[in-house]
Amino acid sequence: MQGFKVSLIGIFGVLFFGGLAQVSVAQVESNTKMRSVSGEISSIDVKLGLLKLNTDVGQDNRGITEYRINQNETRVTDPSDQKFLVIKDLRVGQHVTLLLVDSLNETMVRKIIAEPRPEPVYQEIIGQLQAIDIQAGTLVIVQEPLPSEEGQGKSTDFVFESNNIVIMQAPSSQPVQLGLNPGDLVKVEYVEKDGKLHAHSVMLLKTAPEAQNTTTTTTTTTSTTVTP
Numbered sequence: 001m002q003g004f005k006v007s008l009i010g011i012f013g014v015l016f017f018g019g020l021a022q023v024s025v026a027q028v029e030s031n032t033k034m035r036s037v038s039g040e041i042s043s044i045d046v047k048l049g050l051l052k053l054n055t056d057v058g059q060d061n062r063g064i065t066e067y068r069i070n071q072n073e074t075r076v077t078d079p080s081d082q083k084f085l086v087i088k089d090l091r092v093g094q095h096v097t098l099l100l101v102d103s104l105n106e107t108m109v110r111k112i113i114a115e116p117r118p119e120p121v122y123q124e125i126i127g128q129l130q131a132i133d134i135q136a137g138t139l140v141i142v143q144e145p146l147p148s149e150e151g152q153g154k155s156t157d158f159v160f161e162s163n164n165i166v167i168m169q170a171p172s173s174q175p176v177q178l179g180l181n182p183g184d185l186v187k188v189e190y191v192e193k194d195g196k197l198h199a200h201s202v203m204l205l206k207t208a209p210e211a212q213n214t215t216t217t218t219t220t221t222t223s224t225t226v227t228p
Helices: 002-031
Strands: 035-045 050-055 064-068 075-077 095-102 107-114 123-133 138-143 154-159 166-169 185-193 196-206
Touching (some): 050 095
Parallel strands (some): 064 107, 154 196
Antiparallel strands (some): 095 107, 123 138, 123 185, 138 154, 185 196
16 A cells, blocks of 8 residues: 555656646746747758748848757747648748747747748759859750751750759759759759749759869859858
8 A cells, every 4th residue: 555655656746747847848938038030931951950031121130041940849830820830841932930039059940930822833954054154143054956856956044043052963852062064964943933044953964074074163052141
């Protein structure tokens, strides 16, 4: 009987202290000062736990700002707060509102309210890279003519943002730091917007033989601005 009483005391002790822990966490959450910022997602990296937001006009921090996210601590919901989402459900270009908590070293996103919006219709084109200008943000792709066609292939012009374009190398779909050269066989993923073709990503399929021994221009896929 004494052993049974000890067991009951142990169980009640766990429940009691567990309840105190939950109350303590709730108090911390209620006492935490949060601020909000809204804009479009410029880039998101779940593995690194980083989200870049292109903030709306009128916000305090106008421009692209980087924030810390965490799969275990950052909650994602829709505007009605009825559907529970996860960070992996978010997409570049999606308009969101972030609830932020500032610490001494970083700004943590505690909650993301994602607004549903139609995803851009991306298209793909495969061809040889004729020219690329990183600073101007332009590239030209030439498609090989069909067997029934004569003459040179079709030339297509694209624009891109050097800080946001994703560079990859087949067969991986992970962003890499990579040099591109005229003559490379590439696949460009793009979307039509404002009468222009905006390149979202470039995947290197095959390096041009004459470019294998030449010096290439290296491009990067990220540019960070951290707000304390």
